[in-house]
Amino acid sequence: xxxxxxxxxxxxxxxxxxxxxxxxxxxVVAMVPLYxxxxxxxxxxxxxxxxxxxxxxxxxxxxxxxxKVNFITNTNDGMVWDFxxxxxxxxxxxxxxRAVNFYVKNTTDKVMVGQAIPSVVPTAAAEHFHxxxxxxxGQQILQPGEVMEMPMRFIVGRELPNNVQSINLSYxxxxxxxxxxxxxxxxxxx
Amino acid sequence: MSEAISAVDHDDHSHGPAKGITRWLFTTNHKDxxxxxxxxxxxxxxxxxxxxxxxxxxxxxxxxxxxxxDFFNQMTTNHGLIMVFGAIxxxxxxxxxxxxxxxxxxxxxxxxxxxxxxxWILPFAFGMLIATLFSEAGGLxxxxxxxxxxxxxxxxxxxxxxIFAVHLMGASSIMGSINIIATILNMRAxxxxxxxxxxxxxxxxxTAYLLLAVMPVLAGLVTMMxxxxxxxxxxxxxxxxxxxxxxxxxxxxxxxxxxxxMILPAFGIVSHIIPAFARKRLFGxxxxxxxxxxxxxxxFIVWAHHMFTVGMPLAGQLFFMYTTMLIAVxxxxxxxxxxxxxxxxxxxxxxxxxxSIAFVxxxxxxxxxxxxxxxxPADYQYHDTYFVVAHFHYVLVPGSLFSIMAAxxxxxxxxxxxxxxxxxxxLHFWFSFVGVNVTFFPQHFSGLAGMPRRxxxxxxxxxxxxxxxxxxxxxxxxSQILFLFVLIHGIRNGKPAAARAWEGARGLEWTxxxxxPYHSFTHPPKVTDDxxxx
Ligand code: HEM
Ligand SMILES: [Cu+2]
Numbered sequence: 001x002x003x004x005x006x007x008x009x010x011x012x013x014x015x016x017x018x019x020x021x022x023x024x025x026x027x028v029v030a031m032v033p034l035y036x037x038x039x040x041x042x043x044x045x046x047x048x049x050x051x052x053x054x055x056x057x058x059x060x061x062x063x064x065x066x067x068k069v070n071f072i073t074n075t076n077d078g079m080v081w082d083f084x085x086x087x088x089x090x091x092x093x094x095x096x097x098r099a100v101n102f103y104v105k106n107t108t109d110k111v112m113v114g115q116a117i118p119s120v121v122p123t124a125a126a127e128h129f130h131x132x133x134x135x136x137x138g139q140q141i142l143q144p145g146e147v148m149e150m151p152m153r154f155i156v157g158r159e160l161p162n163n164v165q166s167i168n169l170s171y172x173x174x175x176x177x178x179x180x181x182x183x184x185x186x187x188x189x190x
Numbered sequence: 191m192s193e194a195i196s197a198v199d200h201d202d203h204s205h206g207p208a209k210g211i212t213r214w215l216f217t218t219n220h221k222d223x224x225x226x227x228x229x230x231x232x233x234x235x236x237x238x239x240x241x242x243x244x245x246x247x248x249x250x251x252x253x254x255x256x257x258x259x260d261f262f263n264q265m266t267t268n269h270g271l272i273m274v275f276g277a278i279x280x281x282x283x284x285x286x287x288x289x290x291x292x293x294x295x296x297x298x299x300x301x302x303x304x305x306x307x308x309x310w311i312l313p314f315a316f317g318m319l320i321a322t323l324f325s326e327a328g329g330l331x332x333x334x335x336x337x338x339x340x341x342x343x344x345x346x347x348x349x350x351x352x353i354f355a356v357h358l359m360g361a362s363s364i365m366g367s368i369n370i371i372a373t374i375l376n377m378r379a380x381x382x383x384x385x386x387x388x389x390x391x392x393x394x395x396x397t398a399y400l401l402l403a404v405m406p407v408l409a410g411l412v413t414m415m416x417x418x419x420x421x422x423x424x425x426x427x428x429x430x431x432x433x434x435x436x437x438x439x440x441x442x443x444x445x446x447x448x449x450x451x452m453i454l455p456a457f458g459i460v461s462h463i464i465p466a467f468a469r470k471r472l473f474g475x476x477x478x479x480x481x482x483x484x485x486x487x488x489x490f491i492v493w494a495h496h497m498f499t500v501g502m503p504l505a506g507q508l509f510f511m512y513t514t515m516l517i518a519v520x521x522x523x524x525x526x527x528x529x530x531x532x533x534x535x536x537x538x539x540x541x542x543x544x545x546s547i548a549f550v551x552x553x554x555x556x557x558x559x560x561x562x563x564x565x566x567p568a569d570y571q572y573h574d575t576y577f578v579v580a581h582f583h584y585v586l587v588p589g590s591l592f593s594i595m596a597a598x599x600x601x602x603x604x605x606x607x608x609x610x611x612x613x614x615x616x617l618h619f620w621f622s623f624v625g626v627n628v629t630f631f632p633q634h635f636s637g638l639a640g641m642p643r644r645x646x647x648x649x650x651x652x653x654x655x656x657x658x659x660x661x662x663x664x665x666x667x668x669s670q671i672l673f674l675f676v677l678i679h680g681i682r683n684g685k686p687a688a689a690r691a692w693e694g695a696r697g698l699e700w701t702x703x704x705x706x707p708y709h710s711f712t713h714p715p716k717v718t719d720d721x722x723x724x
Contacts, residue, residue, distance in 0.1 A: 010372045028407045124503075
């Protein structure tokens with residue numbers, strides 16, 4: 001039997017339907033970068049941007065406003081290091097460059113690697129919280145018992161919405177020793 | 191059911207069923223495959239039911255009695271996965287296989303061989319899924335929603351089997367959907383225009399599109415998990431720059447349409463049964479079609495109502511609250527139409543009708559609790575409590591599952607050529623009806639009082655509600671053994687059924703003899719207005 005008109009029609013339908021499946025597969029792959037982009041634009045998940053560069057000559061402090069910035073340090077489940085900041089918070093003017101020190105201590109007798117992940121609340125402030133220097137841009141490798149001082153420099157942008165009076169900056173510290181080793185082995189380093 | 195089918199002889203070409211096991215292994219016949227799906231789904235219902243009864247036995251009293259917390263989590267996880275993907279979805283696909291070719295006046299499905307494949311993948315998928323319960327690595331314990339990082343960083347090693355099982359189920363559903371759409375769009379008898387199609391066909395057409403759209407999303411999601419677990423990526427791992435919230439967004443982008451995949455065909459079924467036993471045409475056929483279409487569309491833009499508490503901006507919370515409430519409008523249209531169909535009808539209350547009326551009433555209760563959950567500030571209180579458990583069991587058990595049972599009773603004479611025992615069927619209905627309400631109604635109260643879901647032990651003040659709930663669960667569970675008995679009894683001892691087994695039944699399938707011949711319509715039937723949609 002040669003293909004009937006109906007069979008040709010069925011084939012066309014199936015082809016169109018397969019196209020839907022392919023498009024939706026593409027959609028889910030695209031969802032990852034789109035989500036990141038969306039969060040970056042809106043600051044929705046409280047993630048802060050990478051290293052901020054600015055021109056000190058053109059950036060001036062807005063002395064008329066005072067913002068309370070609170071520092072919160074957490075260790076993620078399974079991370080045994082001590083992690084603290086030199087102060088719980090500070091008052092800053094938008095546009096002024098400020099610095100604060102954070103500390104970690106490896107309380108174990110093994111070499112370990114840590115990675116801190118920042119998050120800002122309220123999320124509307126996330127895109128205006130600029131860091132010119134942060135330990136969260138890299139990872140920390142600590143010898144047994146070692147303590148490390150980690151400076152963090154930041155500017156609260158002058159465009160910060162007026163209704164925001166205080167900002168919570170929270171760091172979660174993760175133990176990434178294992179994936180660090182995997183990566184080191186993969187690249188042939190050590 | 192098999193002996194009934196083989197009783198039909200074929201004088202034209204040699205197209206009767208093969209004999210023995212090969213008939214079932216290699217079959218490309220829509221009725222055989224429908225039968226396979228339905229029995230498969232029933233066995234999954236029993237397995238999933240046993241897991242649920244272990245959960246309810248543990249929760250009968252406060253304190254840890256029978257199982258460890260980790261095993262308890264394995265029970266809830268596998269219960270949810272098996273019921274959603276193994277019981278409800280395959281049952282609807284089985285019904286689609288049996289009914290759609292007959293209802294549109296076609297000889298078989300459009301792609302019979304692929305049909306065989308889409309069924310036979312399933313036993314492997316679920317074999318793999320259930321095998322994880324016995325694996326040394328420990329069973330799946332992260333809930334049916336398998337949120338990362340529970341299902342990635344903290345998952346038992348058996349999670350990889352789960353991922354492949356989901357891939358297989360997804361492939362099966364996609365092939366099934368392609369088949370159903372191709373059949374409906376290309377194989378309707380002349381004169382069966384789209385707006386004359388029976389409601390079951392309409393609801394499945396739309397459901398199949400939903401499946402095509404979201405199954406790839408689910409497959410992509412578990413693939414990302416696979417990469418996170420084995421290949422060092424960080425899609426959902428915060429330490430590596432990923433975001434666990436992304437998981438929830440993708441999951442519910444699949445998950446919310448998925449819950450409508452499990453209810454739209456049910457809408458179709460009761461839209462056949464209620465007119466048949468009210469002896470009236472379906473009230474508002476056109477609005478029924480549009481309501482289903484708009485529910486399907488809206489189901490894509492409400493997903494974050496499952497995530498109100500994750501910390502969304504106000505605008506997002508409002509958006510998802512309003513769109514969710516909007517779904518209640520077309521849903522209300524449907525309930526209104528079913529009630530109006532019954533209004534002043536000459537109603538009789540055979541078993542399928544009893545299940546359908548219970549569907550309308552109890553599904554509506556589930557819809558209302560859904561509306562309560564849709565109110566964002568209220569959901570802050572209800573989220574992750576037993577109130578949510580009560581909500582989705584009301585829409586899924588007396589909703590989806592009752593509609594499946596109604597369908598089995600309603601079309602049983604057409605499938606087997608025999609009549610089940612009405613007395614036993616009613617008994618099954620009343621046990622199920624009482625059981626389901628005794629089980630799930632108290633869960634509204636324990637939820638409102640603050641009992642969290644997914645816990646093996648609970649505070650003393652919830653003891654009474656939980657005891658009642660557990661008693662109901664055992665009543666409901668054991669009445670499904672009665673269901674099995676009614677079916678076997680009907681197949682063996684049932685009285686022969688007429689072609690139009692129910693006085694008020696409409697639709698092309700009732701113009702075929704009972705049991706329906708192995709190939710439905712070898713010559714396209716004439717579609718009269720009377721035999722178009724119910
Ligand atoms: C008027 C219609 C409905 C509304 C407004 C609604 C609303 C909601 C909301 C807001 C939640 C999230 C609750 C929470 O986690 O805090 C929810 C959960 C759920 N709904 Fe519905 N719903 C409706 C109908 C349905 C239907 C028809 C089904 C399935 C047949 C369904 C199945 C579920 C399931 C399975 C969950 C819980 C998922 C989980 O967390 O495990 N819902 N519903
Ligand atoms: Cu939902």
